[in-house]
Amino acid sequence: MALLSRIRALFRRDAITDEISEELQFHIDARAEEWRRRGVPAAEAKRRARDRFGNVARLRDEGYDVRGGGVMETIWQDVTFAVRLWRRQPGFALTAVLTLAISIGAVTAIFSVAEATFLRPLPFPNPEQLVRPGVHVPRPDGTTSRPTPSLDDFRHWQSRSDVFSQVAASTNVSGGAIIDGAAAERIALRGISEDYFAIYGVQLLLGRAFTRDEMHAAEAPVVILGHAFWQRHFGGRTDVVGQVLRYDNKAATIVGVAPAHFESTTPVFVPLRLPLEEQGRRGLGRPGFIVGRLQPGLSIPDAEARLTSAMPAGERTSMTSLLDSARTSSRTTVYVLLAAVGFILLIACVNVAGLLLGRSAARQAELAVRASLGAGRFRLVRQLLTESVLLALVASLAGLAMAWVGLDALVANIPLAISVNAPVAINMTVLLVTLALVVPTAVLFGLFPALRLSKSNLTQPLSRAGRQDAGGLSRRGGRWLIGVEVSLAVILVAGAGLMLRSFAKISAVELGIATEHVLTLDVVPLVTVPSAQADYYTALLAQLRTLPGVVAAGAADGFPLDGSTSYSRATVDGQPVNINPLRMLPGYAEALGLPLTAGRYPQPGEATAALVNVAGAQKMFNGAPAVGRRFSYGQSGEIFTVVGIVANSRHGGPFGETLDWAFIPFRPTEASVRSAAPLTIVIRTAGNAPGLGERVRQVAHSLGPKVLIERVRSGEEWLSRTVVTPRRRMVLLTLLGSLGLVLTLIGVFGMTAYAVARRTQEIGIRMVFGAQARQVVGSVVRDTLLPVSLGIVAGLIGAGLSTRAIQSFLFETEPIDIPTFAAVAVVLLVTGCLAAWLPARRAARVNPVDALRS
Amino acid sequence: MAKRGAGTNSDQLHGTLDMLVLKTLQHGPMHGYAIAVRLEQLSKEVLQVEEGSLYPALYRMEARGALSSEWGVTDTGRRARFYRLTKAGKAQLAEETESWARITAAVQSVLES
Numbered sequence: 001m002a003l004l005s006r007i008r009a010l011f012r013r014d015a016i017t018d019e020i021s022e023e024l025q026f027h028i029d030a031r032a033e034e035w036r037r038r039g040v041p042a043a044e045a046k047r048r049a050r051d052r053f054g055n056v057a058r059l060r061d062e063g064y065d066v067r068g069g070g071v072m073e074t075i076w077q078d079v080t081f082a083v084r085l086w087r088r089q090p091g092f093a094l095t096a097v098l099t100l101a102i103s104i105g106a107v108t109a110i111f112s113v114a115e116a117t118f119l120r121p122l123p124f125p126n127p128e129q130l131v132r133p134g135v136h137v138p139r140p141d142g143t144t145s146r147p148t149p150s151l152d153d154f155r156h157w158q159s160r161s162d163v164f165s166q167v168a169a170s171t172n173v174s175g176g177a178i179i180d181g182a183a184a185e186r187i188a189l190r191g192i193s194e195d196y197f198a199i200y201g202v203q204l205l206l207g208r209a210f211t212r213d214e215m216h217a218a219e220a221p222v223v224i225l226g227h228a229f230w231q232r233h234f235g236g237r238t239d240v241v242g243q244v245l246r247y248d249n250k251a252a253t254i255v256g257v258a259p260a261h262f263e264s265t266t267p268v269f270v271p272l273r274l275p276l277e278e279q280g281r282r283g284l285g286r287p288g289f290i291v292g293r294l295q296p297g298l299s300i301p302d303a304e305a306r307l308t309s310a311m312p313a314g315e316r317t318s319m320t321s322l323l324d325s326a327r328t329s330s331r332t333t334v335y336v337l338l339a340a341v342g343f344i345l346l347i348a349c350v351n352v353a354g355l356l357l358g359r360s361a362a363r364q365a366e367l368a369v370r371a372s373l374g375a376g377r378f379r380l381v382r383q384l385l386t387e388s389v390l391l392a393l394v395a396s397l398a399g400l401a402m403a404w405v406g407l408d409a410l411v412a413n414i415p416l417a418i419s420v421n422a423p424v425a426i427n428m429t430v431l432l433v434t435l436a437l438v439v440p441t442a443v444l445f446g447l448f449p450a451l452r453l454s455k456s457n458l459t460q461p462l463s464r465a466g467r468q469d470a471g472g473l474s475r476r477g478g479r480w481l482i483g484v485e486v487s488l489a490v491i492l493v494a495g496a497g498l499m500l501r502s503f504a505k506i507s508a509v510e511l512g513i514a515t516e517h518v519l520t521l522d523v524v525p526l527v528t529v530p531s532a533q534a535d536y537y538t539a540l541l542a543q544l545r546t547l548p549g550v551v552a553a554g555a556a557d558g559f560p561l562d563g564s565t566s567y568s569r570a571t572v573d574g575q576p577v578n579i580n581p582l583r584m585l586p587g588y589a590e591a592l593g594l595p596l597t598a599g600r601y602p603q604p605g606e607a608t609a610a611l612v613n614v615a616g617a618q619k620m621f622n623g624a625p626a627v628g629r630r631f632s633y634g635q636s637g638e639i640f641t642v643v644g645i646v647a648n649s650r651h652g653g654p655f656g657e658t659l660d661w662a663f664i665p666f667r668p669t670e671a672s673v674r675s676a677a678p679l680t681i682v683i684r685t686a687g688n689a690p691g692l693g694e695r696v697r698q699v700a701h702s703l704g705p706k707v708l709i710e711r712v713r714s715g716e717e718w719l720s721r722t723v724v725t726p727r728r729r730m731v732l733l734t735l736l737g738s739l740g741l742v743l744t745l746i747g748v749f750g751m752t753a754y755a756v757a758r759r760t761q762e763i764g765i766r767m768v769f770g771a772q773a774r775q776v777v778g779s780v781v782r783d784t785l786l787p788v789s790l791g792i793v794a795g796l797i798g799a800g801l802s803t804r805a806i807q808s809f810l811f812e813t814e815p816i817d818i819p820t821f822a823a824v825a826v827v828l829l830v831t832g833c834l835a836a837w838l839p840a841r842r843a844a845r846v847n848p849v850d851a852l853r854s
Numbered sequence: 855m856a857k858r859g860a861g862t863n864s865d866q867l868h869g870t871l872d873m874l875v876l877k878t879l880q881h882g883p884m885h886g887y888a889i890a891v892r893l894e895q896l897s898k899e900v901l902q903v904e905e906g907s908l909y910p911a912l913y914r915m916e917a918r919g920a921l922s923s924e925w926g927v928t929d930t931g932r933r934a935r936f937y938r939l940t941k942a943g944k945a946q947l948a949e950e951t952e953s954w955a956r957i958t959a960a961v962q963s964v965l966e967s
Contacts, residue, residue: 023886023935024909030887030932031905054904066913
């Protein structure tokens with residue numbers, strides 16, 4: 001290893017020079033000896049030998065350069081020199097390092113997200129073989145439907161070893177399971193088929209997977225524990241296999257524990273068991289998710305053809321690649337974020353180039369002295385490059401630290417679905433890519449000023465005449481740098497502006513529900529008879545209404561903002577109508593803030609009084625007056641009377657549609673008691689009610705039966721959940737846009753300061769001849785404004801071409817939104833002026849005499 | 855780092871010196887002084903200015919891998935550094951000898967025509 005031996009040589013300098021000295025001395029002695037043998041006196045012989053030999057010290061140094069750590073040593077010199085310079089100008093060093101570090105941190109963090117969601121979304125062996133099969137079935141009217149496959153479809157696919165090597169099915173068990181204990185807890189259950197772990201190449205941590213026999217409903221209950229659940233409930237004990245987990249009054253044998261990195265959010269896996277009558281029915285959503293692993297080498301079209309040929313005429317099978325769909329869903333977001341941080345990195349590089357250029361103005365004299373003492377151009381460039389590479393390395397370390405610290409916060413707020421199986425981490429790939437990105441950019445931004453500087457006439461700065469060569473920005477690279485930087489910033493800020501405007505439009509959407517001062521919680525008493533449940537809710541609501549600050553309280557088996565619908569059939573005047581029913585207890589509409597447009601709200605004790613909303617009334621009664629009308633609903637054909645009509649509201653948030661709701665009285669049944677399906681209690685308060693959640697909890701627990709309380713949320717929380725992805729997009733892009741703007745401010749400031757520093761003498765002369773401070777400031781600002789304006793124009797064109805990339809993120813906002821673009825131009829112009837005005841003002845305060853003397 | 859004399863002449867001189875050193879060493883290892891004496895016999899030109907300039911040349915050739923060196927003892931019992939040709943050095947010598955022969959043959963044929 002030549003490099004290693006050179007580095008070692010750094011610490012063995014004496015040993016190497018001693019060796020060289022000894023060798024050279026031997027030569028001189030041998031030559032002197034030769035002269036002496038020919039009869040020359042000893043002293044004279046020595047002198048002649050030395051004269052003949054040349055400059056021993058120089059030859060020794062030259063020899064050391066070749067033999068020893070010459071190059072390494074000069075690099076080391078350059079490094080210590082750079083560090084000394086930075087310590088003398090901490091402002092420069094700090095700005096440059098911070099600018100780069102922040103952008104490198106941003107690039108690293110965003111790239112690690114991209115790596116997890118886009119490059120490695122399915123961290124399993126041969127993920128390209130994984131497909132989701134689906135069936136297409138013709139409807140009588142000639143169109144085709146795509147019902148969810150049935151369990152029989154799944155078993156058929158499992159038997160097709162000519163197509164699949166493995167097939168696995170899974171489904172979320174609705175209602176989950178209730179684990180009774182000191183505090184009752186509802187957990188999610190995931191029903192899985194026997195190959196569910198094997199198809200992903202996942203080994204169980206403990207125990208075994210389910211067997212095919214265990215899929216039969218008659219078999220004894222068995223469970224596999226999720227890793228986090230196992231840690232929480234069993235303290236990670238390894239002897240759990242064979243023990244019993246009690247839930248829903250069942251005792252299930254634990255047969256295995258899933259590993260930490262696989263579906264860690266699933267608490268308990270159970271065998272996928274469907275009632276016999278459901279097994280052949282498509283479109284039930286059970287099993288919900290089927291994944292197949294294609295035989296190696298088999299293409300999707302071939303696999304589809306093989307399966308379709310075995311189906312009844314008209315039916316066919318289609319497949320989607322799991323990997324492709326995982327990538328498609330994240331592609332746009334990942335690309336946009338990468339582009340944005342790429343721009344940030346570019347701006348930061350331009351900035352640092354500008355800073356280096358600016359500082360080099362102050363260093364010209366120093367460099368000229370060094371050149372005149374014999375430093376070659378290459379040597380000077382290398383010194384400047386060493387400095388910028390060092391800068392990049394320090395900044396990379398700081399940036400990586402920032403990325404590492406900020407990664408969790410970023411992941412928690414990223415507008416992407418991140419699979420629990422592919423967690424985001426700064427891994428080797430990320431580090432390598434960061435390095436591959438940073439080092440060349442460092443060389444680039446270092447090379448630009450270095451070449452520019454070393455090219456200039458180096459003796460000139462030493463002479464007085466050199467001072468008059470006071471080119472403004474225009475004659476230096478600064479103008480280009482400013483233009484490039486501003487145009488990049490315009491694109492970033494335009495993207496951020498569009499997201500802000502879009503989000504403002506989302507926020508302005510009228511929901512029809514008053515979400516302020518609303519608290520909701522899902523409550524279910526763990527009782528065994530329907531009447532006990534009804535009594536409990538009645539008592540709970542009565543108690544809640546007595547709490548201070550509470551103005552209304554009600555309950556229903558759903559919440560308009562949670563996005564689920566359950567259309568079912570009602571009958572009006574003998575005609576069937578599809579409506580969306582919500583089972584409620586009186587007080588619900590008042591608590592939600594749904595205003596009456598006709599009639600009245602139902603009162604407690606009215607067993608058949610229903611509310612409909614305007615859209616529901618329209619649909620059910622075709623615009624005729626609805627109050628007082630009757631309709632029947634449900635299997636037993638209960639009759640309800642409409643007592644009031646409430647205003648429409650959007651379903652599931654600002655993006656939702658207006659649903660046709662019918663609010664009918666809640667009546668517990670055997671089934672609802674058995675599944676412990678909760679009601680959502682809605683409480684409206686007069687103002688802010690701190691601590692209300694805790695008081696409500698106490699009330700709910702104090703009424704006798706054991707109670708399960710879940711999803712305690714404020715109305716605002718519900719609302720923000722419905723817009724969480726647009727909000728995250730807006731926040732993230734606004735952050736990146738602001739970062740770009742701040743960096744541009746720093747950059748333009750730095751380069752203008754550089755130009756001003758070069759013009760100090762000229763400014764002094766002009767002021768001696770009577771120029772006013774105002775004129776000096778004006779000329780400096782004008783000098784900067786030209787590239788800024790050009791940058792804005794170029795940036796707006798760039799933005800016009802590129803904002804289509806985020807079109808799908810925009811809500812009622814065009815990608816080329818004139819008001820937004822105009823605002824962006826103004827913001828950049830003001831920023832540019834400010835950045836130029838600060839150093840200009842300083843220049844105008846210069847004492848002309850000092851300026852001339854400097 | 856001081857500017858060194860650069861340019862074609864010096865490069866040619868380096869090249870010639872290198873070749874002569876290789877030639878000198880082809881019969882066995884020698885120390886620096888012995889190489890200098892031998893070069894003097896072959897050509898007074900090469901080391902005319904200063905004998906010491908032989909050493910940077912030796913170090914460069916060693917760094918290139920054409921030579922290797924180790925400390926040894928001279929006939930007179932003094933410690934000295936001995937240089938020997940490496941495989942790469944021998945190959946280089948053969949190559950340069952051949953190309954030299956080609957050039958001289960070409961020049962000869964031009965002169966004789």
